[in-house]
Amino acid sequence: MQCSCSPAVPHLSSPYWTRTVLFPDWAYKPAWSPGSRQVQLWHFLLELLGRGEGGAISWGGEWGEFVIRDPERLARLWGERKGKPHMNYDKLSRALRYYYNKRILHKTKGKRFTYRFNFSKLILVNCPRVPPPPSHQLVQSRPPSVLLAAAAAALPVCGGAAPQPAPRPFLLPCCLPKPVPSPRALHGPGPRGPSGPPPPLALALHVRANGRSPLDSAAGWDANRVGGSLFGGAKQTGIQVESRRAGSDVQMGGRV
DNA sequence: TACGGAATCG
DNA sequence: CGATTCCGTA
Numbered sequence: 001m002q003c004s005c006s007p008a009v010p011h012l013s014s015p016y017w018t019r020t021v022l023f024p025d026w027a028y029k030p031a032w033s034p035g036s037r038q039v040q041l042w043h044f045l046l047e048l049l050g051r052g053e054g055g056a057i058s059w060g061g062e063w064g065e066f067v068i069r070d071p072e073r074l075a076r077l078w079g080e081r082k083g084k085p086h087m088n089y090d091k092l093s094r095a096l097r098y099y100y101n102k103r104i105l106h107k108t109k110g111k112r113f114t115y116r117f118n119f120s121k122l123i124l125v126n127c128p129r130v131p132p133p134p135s136h137q138l139v140q141s142r143p144p145s146v147l148l149a150a151a152a153a154a155l156p157v158c159g160g161a162a163p164q165p166a167p168r169p170f171l172l173p174c175c176l177p178k179p180v181p182s183p184r185a186l187h188g189p190g191p192r193g194p195s196g197p198p199p200p201l202a203l204a205l206h207v208r209a210n211g212r213s214p215l216d217s218a219a220g221w222d223a224n225r226v227g228g229s230l231f232g233g234a235k236q237t238g239i240q241v242e243s244r245r246a247g248s249d250v251q252m253g254g255r256v
Numbered sequence: 257t258a259c260g261g262a263a264t265c266g
Numbered sequence: 267c268g269a270t271t272c273c274g275t276a
Binding site: 038040041082084086087090091092094095098 | 270
């Protein structure tokens with residue numbers, strides 16, 4: 001059953017995936033918070049992409065693919081966010097390259113400034129509320145609402161009725177890249193048009209940094225067979241993803 | 257343009 | 267730990 005959030009996904013096949021992305025507190029950790037954690041590069045990228053900021057970066061044709069249209073500008077924005085005035089694309093791209101091993105990103109070879117998020121296997125979940133409060137030892141820190149996604153302004157999470165939502169585990173980037181129905185049935189770079197209704201999608205993902213860095217496998221990110229992982233192989237790369245049983249989990253990625 | 261090692265930082 | 271900085275190589 002679906003949540004009241006919304007009937008279902010209207011058109012998952014729309015080329016316009018994102019509208020806005022909200023990130024959990026563990027992702028952001030404002031500077032004033034103890035043990036604060038700064039925003040990470042991929043958060044930032046999703047944020048810009050979600051806002052349809054367009055100028056510096058925008059989604060590409062493939063699922064999760066994005067194109068940096070103005071590298072130096074993007075670098076400038078990134079530098080501003082991080083307080084690194086001397087940031088440039090050379091440095092930023094180095095950070096992106098580190099994501100290769102972590103399986104967060106991949107380079108689309110041949111296409112300039114084109115990378116791709118490894119959204120291969122996302123767990124789809126409905127928004128309203130996540131039933132089981134995580135009473136695990138994970139995420140013991142449950143500082144109040146932080147959800148300060150910079151993009152928050154643009155989108156009512158889901159139904160927008162969540163004044164002081166229950167302790168949701170974390171997460172939810174709303175609306176992310178669409179799943180790929182078939183291996184290569186994608187293309188059709190959307191002609192720009194950030195004016196689509198925000199899909200009532202929410203991804204429940206728990207990405208937890210941990211300390212591992214085997215980076216042993218470089219077998220070209222076999223996105224498959226990673227049951228429940230967001231960024232394939234996350235378990236080993238330092239990123240873990242957990243899905244809460246919301247009664248209507250849906251796996252994206254088609255087949256496994 | 258893109259890659260990745262190495263040193264360093266917060 | 268996740269970058270940032272710098273740089274040699276392709």
